[in-house]
Amino acid sequence: MPHLDLDLDVVSLTAALCDIPSVSRDEDAVATAIEDALATLTHLTVTRHGNTVVARTELGRATRVVLAGHIDTVPLTEPPNLPTTRTTRTTVEPAELVGRGTVDMKGGVAVQLRLARQVTDPHVDLTYVFYEGEEIDGEFNGLAHLAADHPDLIAGDFAVLLEPTNGSIEGGCKGTLRADIALLGLAAHSARPWNGHNAIHDAAVVLDRLVAHQAQTVTVDGLEYHEALQAVGISGGIAGNVIPDRCVVTVNYRYAPDKSGADAVAYVRGVFDGFDVQVQDNAPGARPGLDLPAAKAFVEALGVPVGPKEGWTDVARFSALGVPAVNFGPGDPNRAHADDERAPLQQFVDAERAMLRWLA
């Protein structure tokens, strides 16, 4: 079985974690390695649920902070972009760690493990969550499983999700709603369209409204969130000689975290008033909560730039449990999932140091 040495420096530990491949649904080896490594730390109580591992201090502190990261990755490239390699610094590029998981998000996991190893007597109680199934359908999400089955294990006053943020703090996240707008016509032979009604032509108005739509920028707890309403899919037509009787436009609304899920539904229905809007999925965002004392202490201790998180992340799962949460981790999110996924070595070191400034 692979073994993890938590006394390694954070870069080497990131490489070791990456070199245990853990594509979604195949996290057993890395989960076991993490569980075994944590089991040697007597200040932590370790429990496992599927391939999700939770380690907690139980010091009776007034505040509990949750540090969470997923241990799965998207699939490897062909040929595989593992094991990891290191580049040397050039005049234009820093030294980097290259390979699947270096950005999303074995670096964050390595920081968690290094903190677990070093922070034995923190001023707050700490919960470390290493969870499976983040990169695939929500039904497999280990954090969602904990929230449903063992919410006590992830309860806390403040949470940090160590997803890549390029070293800055990204607060909260936008919500995301997907809806289908179905246009219904009447099929006919395309040589005699006057016998039917073209559903694709009816989609013109829907697209016109999308093009004309002015997305809002909303300030929540001091951070500016840029909303967006965009088509992400359109389909219609069954044959080259048939007037289509159905066309579906799929829209995605990314909304500021001051809106509830119901607010978002009402907004989209308003934009497409008069049309058949069917909501397919809807996940509200998370307020950054940067006005809360625990969050303020975190921001002050780290001393790094603070901005909004535009994409939806699992911080919203904490938010839904009443736990304010932020994103902070090494790696540029634009490099996540890329074939040449890579991150500067210095970012791993800086992230570990920043977290130690806060917790130690």
Place this chain on the structure above:
Amino acid sequence: MPHLDLDLDVVSLTAALCDIPSVSRDEDAVATAIEDALATLTHLTVTRHGNTVVARTELGRATRVVLAGHIDTVPLTEPPNLPTTRTTRTTVEPAELVGRGTVDMKGGVAVQLRLARQVTDPHVDLTYVFYEGEEIDGEFNGLAHLAADHPDLIAGDFAVLLEPTNGSIEGGCKGTLRADIALLGLAAHSARPWNGHNAIHDAAVVLDRLVAHQAQTVTVDGLEYHEALQAVGISGGIAGNVIPDRCVVTVNYRYAPDKSGADAVAYVRGVFDGFDVQVQDNAPGARPGLDLPAAKAFVEALGVPVGPKEGWTDVARFSALGVPAVNFGPGDPNRAHADDERAPLQQFVDAERAMLRWLA
């Protein structure tokens, strides 16, 4: 092997033809039955090419008329809509023959066979063509194969295609052009659309032009053809969280037979000026040619209503060979391919009588 008795009345012969199933690519049995029945008629020279059968008089007449029909059908329903059944007349419905092929187009084939049996000394030379593979991709079309390999066998001064026209004469046919209009954008995460460019949104202008387009009505050789320009397909989007970088609108232009294929391309490019228009297929129509003496004689002899053919049919294949052609046959084309395909018995009888008025 199934046997066809050409002395049957036209309704019974239609039923017998339908009851030899001949879904496209499976026409051997019916082709053999037709070939065997025609071989007994000494006034005809019979040749076979694949599952296409040609029978010709060789009387040295000044004029040659081609009578053509396809012998394949679209697939049966489940449970099968064969063997045929007959309904009895009610106060609101005539007696009908019900089942696959009764409309498209075993009735027309039965009329051809009845004429072949009865018209032994016509005032024109006659060519009967019974061809395979009309209901599927053009590469399988038996008439196209003859046009390419043995154009002499289908040469003539005038042609009648016995496709269903509900008992009227439909002259010529419209052309049909299909083109893809591709919109290209730049992919981005849908939470940060400002990093990309939405190709589906760009399709709004294309759809707007389609909606605004005023289709022309064009009179050719005295018949009014109604043009049409319609979307028959649209697709875009690869995932619910991605700004799509590609959207394709497929349009179908049905154009009057006074336009060449090149005219049609120029027209569509004009409507979508500024866009990337890729022509996928283009089949010019056929002029009705009703001003030609052979056609005039046909129209006068039949004494039935005359109109334009809106859909593209194989008359265009004759037209391309320089043979003017019309459509005339029993059955309502709106019933073609229907699960409850059916035609009034009287239409088969009337069609046979009308053709006999002309040829006998």
